[in-house]
Amino acid sequence: MPLQPDEAAAPQQLTDAQRAELRARLAHHQANPGERGVSMHELRAKLLGADKTPQPSP
Numbered sequence: 001m002p003l004q005p006d007e008a009a010a011p012q013q014l015t016d017a018q019r020a021e022l023r024a025r026l027a028h029h030q031a032n033p034g035e036r037g038v039s040m041h042e043l044r045a046k047l048l049g050a051d052k053t054p055q056p057s058p
Contacts (some may be wrong), residue, residue, distance in 0.1 A: 014022070029035075038046075 029037075
């Protein structure tokens with residue numbers, strides 16, 4: 001069922017913990033602007049378990 005226009009535009013409320021995590025991540029990024037981030041492809045692969053690369057045999 002697709003979202004209605006008013007539902008899609010409704011702001012999502014963050015919990016205090018989510019807000020604190022977001023602020024901490026933003027502060028880290030601002031303090032380390034040259035640090036490589038994670039691409040959406042890498043994030044999806046990690047979350048979906050698709051990053052399971054074969055490990056070499058001992």
